[in-house]
Amino acid sequence: MxxxxxxxxxxxxxxxxxxxxxxxxxxxxxxxxxxxxxxxxxxxxxxxxxxxxxxxxxxxxxxxPLTPEEQQRKEQIKRNQAVIELLREWEEEGDEQEQTETFNYLQEVLK
Structure with missing residues (x-):
């Protein structure tokens, strides 16, 4: 009962x-x-x-368990950190011509 x-x-x-x-x-x-x-x-x-x-x-x-918004924010933070790390590595490699070409390409694509 x-x-x-x-x-x-x-x-x-x-x-x-x-x-x-x-x-x-x-x-x-x-x-x-x-x-x-x-x-x-x-x-x-x-x-x-x-x-x-x-x-x-x-x-x-x-x-x-995270809410969908918290999960989305966590994933965005991971993506942002990955991009920052990629840019650091790219800067350290020092191929200036490739960096300039890539920068110009990204500028055109992201307009």
């Missing part, structure tokens, strides 16, 4: 077991109730708090 928490009633010590004997379903319901009682504009902060707590209490932290 699954117990649910009524969001309008205060959570007492009897309905809020915090020991290892607490049923996972009850705890999940209570966590969901707390999330529902939190204003939506604060959900991002709540998520960060939960992640920080998990990382602080987990001896072997798992990587946090």
């Amino acid at each position: 699954t117990q649910t928490v009524n969001p309008s009633s205060p959570i007492s010590a009897e309905t809020n077991p915090t020991t290892s004997e607490a049923k996972p379903t009850l705890l999940i319901n209570e966590i969901l109730t707390e999330i529902q009682l939190t204003p939506q504009e604060q959900w991002h902060n709540l998520l960060q708090i939960m992640r920080t707590f998990r990382q602080a209490t987990n001896p072997d932290p798992q990587p946090v």
